[in-house]
Amino acid sequence: MEKPVPMDRLVxxxxxxxxTEIxxxxxxxxxxGGKQVAFLAPTTILAEQHYETCMERFKTFPxxxxxxxxxxxxxxxxxILKKAAExxxxxxxxxxxxxxxxxxxKNLGLMIIDEEQRFGVKDKEKLKVLKNNIDSLAMSATPIPRTLHMSLLKIRDMSLLTxxxxxxxxxxxxxxAYSDERVAAAIRKEVERGGQVFYLHNRVESLAETRIKLERLLPEMMIDTAHGQMTSEELDDIFRRFKMGGFHVLVATTIIENGIDIPNVNTIIIDRADMYGVSQLYQxxxxVGRSDRKAYAYLLxxxxKSLSDIAMKRLQVISDFTELGSGFKIAMKDMEIRGAGNLLGKDQSGNVYSVGFDMYVRLLNDAVNRLTAQEDYQSQAEVLMELEYTGFIPDSYVQNPQTKMEIYKKIAGVQNAEELDSVYTEMTDRFGPVPEEVSSLLSLAQIRIICRKLNIAxxxxxNxxxxxxxxKVSDISVNKVLRLIAESAGAVKLNPSKPNMIFLNTGKIRLKEKSEFIREKLEKII
Incomplete structure (x- = not known):
């Protein structure tokens, strides 16, 4: 009996x-099922929260x-280590x-990794050894480029919660831009409606200084601090008091990034937002916004100082994607900014754009197919087409440049007749009957499909x-070629000095009928 393949799924x-419910x-x-489970979280606070949730959920079970x-x-x-081993x-x-x-x-069966994007390369190498023969469930709102890319390529399974x-x-x-007035107004606005505020300042050394500055700005507010160098008892006390409404503003480091769930906190102010990555800003x-009240995030x-291009792009991505369920889109944008990384190496991001993402995926698929296929595997060569007519999408048919580029990309990516029919149907549904210029463009895509079938270079x-x-001449039926030449009345010819080529006379044919003529001749030798 064949051994089942372990699960490796990204949620x-x-x-x-x-x-967490999943x-x-x-x-x-x-x-x-008689197996042990390892539940891995990136921070002590989040691990403690998951532990308490598990205790609560499983209290009626053995x-x-x-x-x-x-x-x-x-x-x-x-x-604990002794008990786990036994x-x-x-x-x-x-x-x-x-x-x-x-x-x-003793019998590990499942590894759950929460906030997968928070673990570094060395941790992931250790996890690979652990995960070799066990099921793995990774969870993330914004997976790192490499993980997302592997899921998109179906090397890993992925499920989206939408x-x-x-x-x-x-x-x-x-x-x-940061200003004392902006910060004071944002805090007062939240507190006046009965809420509380996170103020993020990611420098432990100057955390107390930031607290004093805010107390001078807002003398009527009660303010406290939290950071990762505190003991568990100190942190527990601070978060419990904050949750109970003991003070208005918590000045904290990124220790609050994962696992802090306080529904009454609906404003977050992030000082030096230009220093964070896309995923971190999103987390x-x-x-905030974990209740039914309107929430606000101020990225200052x-x-x-002038911001770098990368920092500007990151902030722009966060401001562009504010609707619910944007995590996956943000991760995709992060992959565009940083590249997709190495599948087998240590890099978690990388410069895919040196060849272009589509070309990279095509090259990768070709390499995987070549390694996993049979000995007679043939890679799919790209057809070089230089015809004296072309097709395009006129502005009168599709006005929006971005939409136009999407359609060009879809037509260029068509691999078979079904996909071409699907693109044609979508265009007629969205924009109406296709004009002659677009028909020519679709005909070129159709010719390319036939060329792939015939292994035409x-x-x-x-003229x-x-x-x-x-x-590859051996793929072509000689009898079909000879029949085509006989029936074409001189329109199709051979050249003895070039046995791997045939020549079509297209001189007197109008542009409109040219694609039909080429397509008709090629289909006869399939």
Missing amino acids: CGDVGYGK AMRAAFKAVM VKIAHLSRFVAPAEQKK GQIDILVGTHRIIQKDVEF TPPQSRQPIETVID LRGR YPGN SIKEH GIAAIEFA
């Missing part, structure tokens, strides 16, 4: 869309759950600590003669 969904159900299914992170005492860690723990929730060498499982929670509203995003913005940059037309060169 892509926005914050609050139900990724993880819980997958974990339960694995435990009921499921043993443990938690590993730097906040767990060393003596307790030893006990199979006495069903679900082990933790940070990077659970992928260290001293962590062993249905927002009920009453969820899009977050209003403001990008502006931080997702800390220094007014006295090129068609070059010059009324179209020279057709075959890449």
Whole structure:
């Protein structure tokens, strides 16, 4: 019996869309099947939150759950490691600590990786060893370019969560130069409607200084700070007080990026937003707007400094995609900005645009097919077409330049007759009957399809003669070619000095009928 292939699935969904719910159900299914589960989270706060969620969800079931992170005492860690190795723990929730060498499982069956984009290359190499023969479920709102690209190429499976929670509203995003007045107005506006505010300042050294500055600006507000160098007890106390409404503004580092869920916080102010990546900005913005109230995100940059092109692009992407469920689109844009990275190497992003993304995907598919196919595999060569007529999409038919480019791209990517019919139907549905210029363009695509079937390397037309060169003569039926020459009344000829070519006389044929003439002749030798 053939051994089943382990699952390797990426679940892509926005914050609050139900990724954790899927993880819980997958974990339960694995435990009921007699397997152990490793639940990996990037931060101690998020790991602790997942641990509490698991304890709550599985309290009525005989499921043993443990938690590993730097906040767990060393003596307790030893006990947990011993139990995991003996199979006495069903679900082990933790940070990077659970992928260290001293962590062993008796019968690990499922690895759940939350916020997959937060793990570095070295961690991913360790995970590869762990994940070799077990099922893997990765979750992310904005996967890194390499992960997203592997999913798009079907090297990894991917599921999209696109249905927002009920009453969820899009977050209003403001990008502006920093000013004390802007910050004070934003905080007062939120507090006046009974809400609270996250103020993100990602420098531990100057966090206290930022708090003092805000207290001078807003003497009536109660303000506190949080950062990753605090103990678990200190952080627990701060977040509990903040959740209970004990103070108005929390000045924090990116420790709040993952796992903080406080519905009453509906404004986030990000100081030096130009210093963050697209994915990180999106995650931080997702800390607000987790209830049915309108939320605001202020991405502020220094007014006295010029931003780099990359920083401008990142901020532009975040401001462009504010509607619900934009995580996947943002990840796609991130891949455009940074490139798709190496599939087998360490780089998580890279410069795909040196060859163009479409060409890169085509080259990759060709390489994969060549390695996995039989010995007689033949790569699909691109047909070189130089004809004395062309087709285009006139402005009178499609006005929007972007839409026009999309249609050109679709026509250029057509691989068979079904895809061509689909493009034709879509165009007539959207824009009405196709004009003559567009018909010519579609005819060229049709000729290209026939050329691929016949393994034709090129068609070059010059002075009324179209020279057709075959890449492999043995693929062509000689009898069909001879019959075509006999029936064509001199319109089709051979040249003894060029046995891999036939010549079509197109001189007297009008442009409108030329594609039909070439297509008709080529179809007779298929």
